[in-house]
Amino acid sequence: xxxxxxxxxxxxxxxxxxxxxxxxxxxxxxxxxxxxxxxxxxxxxxxxxxxxxxxxxxxxxxxxxxxxxxxxxxxxxxxxxxxxxxxxxxxxxxxxxxxxxxxxxxxxxxxxxxxxxxxxxxxxxxxxxxxxxxxxxxxxxxxxxxxxxxxxxxxxxxxxxxxxxxxxxxxxxxxxxxxxxxxxxxxxxxxxxxxxxxxxxxxxxxxxxxxxxxxxxxxxxxxxxxxxxxxxxxxxxxxxxxxxxxxxxxxxxxxxxxxxxxxxxxxxxxxxxxxxxxxxxxxxxxxxxxxxxxxxxx
Numbered sequence: 001x002x003x004x005x006x007x008x009x010x011x012x013x014x015x016x017x018x019x020x021x022x023x024x025x026x027x028x029x030x031x032x033x034x035x036x037x038x039x040x041x042x043x044x045x046x047x048x049x050x051x052x053x054x055x056x057x058x059x060x061x062x063x064x065x066x067x068x069x070x071x072x073x074x075x076x077x078x079x080x081x082x083x084x085x086x087x088x089x090x091x092x093x094x095x096x097x098x099x100x101x102x103x104x105x106x107x108x109x110x111x112x113x114x115x116x117x118x119x120x121x122x123x124x125x126x127x128x129x130x131x132x133x134x135x136x137x138x139x140x141x142x143x144x145x146x147x148x149x150x151x152x153x154x155x156x157x158x159x160x161x162x163x164x165x166x167x168x169x170x171x172x173x174x175x176x177x178x179x180x181x182x183x184x185x186x187x188x189x190x191x192x193x194x195x196x197x198x199x200x201x202x203x204x205x206x207x208x209x210x211x212x213x214x215x216x217x218x219x220x221x222x223x224x225x226x227x228x229x230x231x232x233x234x235x236x237x238x239x240x241x242x243x244x245x246x247x248x249x250x251x252x253x254x255x256x257x258x259x260x261x262x263x264x265x266x267x268x269x270x271x272x273x274x275x276x277x278x279x280x281x282x283x284x285x286x287x288x289x290x291x292x293x294x295x296x297x298x
Contacts, residue, residue, distance in 0.1 A: 001079050002157055002297055003288045009086045013094060023092035028172045029180045031058070036182065046183035051190045055169050063162040085161035089152045089168040093120065095144050099274050102137060106267055123147075123175065134266040141273040142245050146201060146238065147171060149281070154201045157288065157297070170194050195236035206244040208280035213248030221247035248276060 013019060032054045039045050039053065062085060069077040102117035111130070118126055118133055122140045126133050151171070155163030174194035178187045210218040225231075225243035249269050264272065291297040 001075070001082070002160075003285070003292050005079065005083045005086055006153060006156070006285070006288070008083050009090055012087055013090050014096065017094065017097065019087060020092050020094070023088055023090075025092070025168070025172045028058075028169050029176050032173060032177060032182060033180060036186075045186075047185035048189045050183070050186045051173070051193060054173065055166065055190075055193070058169055059162045059166050062165045066161050082156075082161045086152065086156055086164050089156070089164035091148050093148070095121075095141070095148055095277075096274065098144075099137075099141060099270065103267055103271060106134070131266065134270065138266060138270045138273055139242055141270060141277060142205070142241055143238065145277040145281075146198065146205065146241070150205055150284070151198060151201045153284065154204065155197065167197055170197055192236070195238075198238055199236050202238045202241045204284070205280060206241050208283045209241070209244040209248050209276065211283050212276065212279040213244075214251035217247040217251040218244045245273065245276065249273070 035050070035054055036045070039050070042049060044050070045053070065081060066078060069081050072078065098117060098120045102114060102121060105111075105114035105117050114130075115126070115133075118137050121137055121144055123143075124136070126136060151167050152164050155167040157163075159166065170190060170193050173182075173190045174187075177190055182190075206218070206222060210222075221243045222240050225240045229237070229239065231237060249264075249272060288297060
């Protein structure tokens with residue numbers, strides 16, 4: 001059922017553009033502000049204790065709903081609920097559409113539309129130079145895939161619907177809490193939680209890049225990133241995924257879909273990056289299918 005729920009969610013998210021309107025997350029910050037106003041005198045609420053309260057209650061609510069529906073209609077109600085939660089947690093926007101809109105604007109020379117499309121992809125201030133902007137967009141093809149899809153998918157597989165909610169709520173708080181007046185300690189704690197949730201996902205994404213790309217080049221780039229940044233294997237930093245991606249683009253695998261007669265420019269690499277993300281997703285789905293056939297995944 002887990003694999004089927006993921007495939008249904010992928011299909012719905014790709015073919016129904018209006019789903020983004022149903023993925024509202026404003027309630028997450030509203031809930032955080034309400035608790036902050038009523039519980040700010042609790043010891044540690046401006047740090048890890050506050051994060052635990054804000055994140056745990058929605059997760060517990062989803063877990064109770066999943067448990068209550070488990071035996072309803074021979075498990076069908078639980079399956080539908082799981083798909084609904086996964087659809088909400090996915091995205092909120094379709095990465096393919098955003099990247100295609102950016103590339104279309106760049107090809108047409110519409111700089112204003114290109115800038116707007118870039119802002120829909122990149123969750124940070126954009127550099128003023130168009131070439132630098134495109135490089136940032138390329139990096140956010142991978143980081144966006146992590147935030148919009150791979151992170152949600154991983155925790156849904158590990159913990160079910162509550163895992164998807166845990167990841168999305170943590171991601172929203174890490175992104176918006178500072179702008180909504182949250183205490184500095186709270187912001188730091190939720191960002192650490194977010195990096196902790198991202199770490200195993202980044203690890204598997206990098207391994208996926210090694211499988212679909214040039215294995216030796218990816219592993220060498222991975223090691224070089226740790227050496228250059230002075231980090232260990234357990235550093236909660238997604239930068240090694242970008243290093244692995246750049247290595248794959250520099251040494252594209254056999255069967256790459258685009259045979260360029262010229263050196264690929266940054267926009268070609270953005271398109272190749274989107275293709276690469278989907279290759280990694282296919283590897284993940286293949287592994288999930290094998291686990292399902294082996295009876296190790298529900």
